[in-house]
Amino acid sequence: MPRQRATVRDVAAATGVSTATVSRVLNQSGSVAPETRQLVEQAVEELGLRAPSPRGGTPKPVAGAVYVRCPYLLTDYFGLIVSSIAETLDRHGRQVVLNAGEATAHDPVLSRLPSQRGLGGAILILPPESSDDLVRLSSRRFPFVVVDPRTTLPRDIPSVSAAHHSGARQLTAHLTALGHTRIGVIAGPREWLAADARLSGHHAALADAGILPNETLIRHDHPTTAHGYRAALDLLSQNPRPTALIAFNDKAAVGALQAAISLGLSVPRDLSIAGFDDLDLSQATTPPLTTVRQPLEEMGRMAVSLLLRLLDRHPVEALHVELATELVVRSSTAQAL
Secondary structure: OOOOOOOHHHHHHHHOOOHHHHHHHHOOOOOOOHHHHHHHHHHHHHHOOOOOOOOOOOOOOOOOEEEEEEOOOOOHHHHHHHHHHHHHHHHOOOOEEEEEOHHHOOOOOHHHHHHOOOEEEEEEEOOOOOHHHHHHHHHOOOOEEEEOOOOOOOOOOOEEEEOHHHHHHHHHHHHHHOOOOOEEEEEOOOOOHHHHHHHHHHHHHHHHOOOOOOHHHEEEOOOOHHHHHHHHHHHHOOOOOOOEEEEOOHHHHHHHHHHHHHOOOOOOOOOEEEOOEOOOHHHHOOOOOEEEEOOHHHHHHHHHHHHHHHHOOOOOOOOEEEEOOEEEOOOOOOOOO
């Protein structure tokens, strides 16, 4: 038989506190001791109780600072997103609690967020946590938005990302229009949602050009210069070798450029190379990189907009927002020989 929905009384009985205390925890109102709050929240999670929607009148907006989690180095890519989020929140009078840096990647912060005083909500950038962890956080009625989700999210968890599929499709279509039929792909990790979407776009453009996909031309690796270099060397060792390489991001594309140079190949005469993101780095290479521009700062602004609407209790219909990308053609791609 299906499991019955738990009630406030069930949680009170399981924890030994009053139903009034359980209600205060669920509604994030009133004074509750941290130990008691944690006990109730754990029982809520185990019993599967969701806090009831407010009845009657207009619900009050949620105050408090916004927790921004970005467990990566704040370099060009992540730095642009975080800076945009911080600037936009400041314009709206919201304080920022920043959790950043690779050392925080394995810190189990999500389970603690609902019980931290002074927090209104959170923005999570490429969260390394599993989809189940995010669902558990959502079930505790803590407002948050995911930027660039790593895995597929349930429909009711708000997210902002770039249009990875269409961006990759434009990029591959650009190369097939130049006569390239043997195109190597340095894709991201297999479990990443963006890597899957970009491969899908790549295959769609190949199909448009009447080219069958070839799994031997795909390498999954981390999007760094070193891994791009290694993957490019592997792809270029094939006979016949690819006439073009597409990298998951501009950093991996730089690694591909270095690999081409080490093999005595001229770019773009012997080999076309393209990236993704359009970081400043893409214009500093020789030759400058053809790439796909992601609206990184706009992704940050849109995430803030979504979160503030949630905090203000406004209805939000478009919970999964994809922002358009733009193909930027530079001199690292040319007609296939």
